[in-house]
Amino acid sequence: MVNFKRLADKAKDVVDKRGGTDALKEDAQELREIAKGKGSLKDKAKAAAGALKDPGDKGEDRAKAGHAKPPASGDRPANAPRPKRAPEGETPPQAR
Numbered sequence: 500m501v502n503f504k505r506l507a508d509k510a511k512d513v514v515d516k517r518g519g520t521d522a523l524k525e526d527a528q529e530l531r532e533i534a535k536g537k538g539s540l541k542d543k544a545k546a547a548a549g550a551l552k553d554p555g556d557k558g559e560d561r562a563k564a565g566h567a568k569p570p571a572s573g574d575r576p577a578n579a580p581r582p583k584r585a586p587e588g589e590t591p592p593q594a595r
Contacts, residue, residue, distance in 0.1 A: 517554040526554055 514523055533546045 522554055526550065 529550050
């Protein structure tokens with residue numbers, strides 16, 4: 500039988516050790532950016548592992564500390580819509 504109270508207490512301890520819920524949200528956002536960025540799966544895995552080793556660190560702080568830098572996300576801003584792909588053999592639509 501699972502002791503949910505004990506499981507919840509352990510989860511709370513882990514979150515507290517990583518700097519609280521705000522730091523957890525920042526870490527999740529950083530992992531999301533790494534996953535969406537360019538680069539091979541191997542590069543993304545290395546960057547994600549480095550991001551998880553030091554909770555709360557951001558990209559610039561991590562680069563100074565010698566950790567793997569997340570892959571560049573390209574020229575497109577993070578909230579910009581992705582360009583639509585044309586069906587095979589057709590010309591893609593022009594951006595407005």
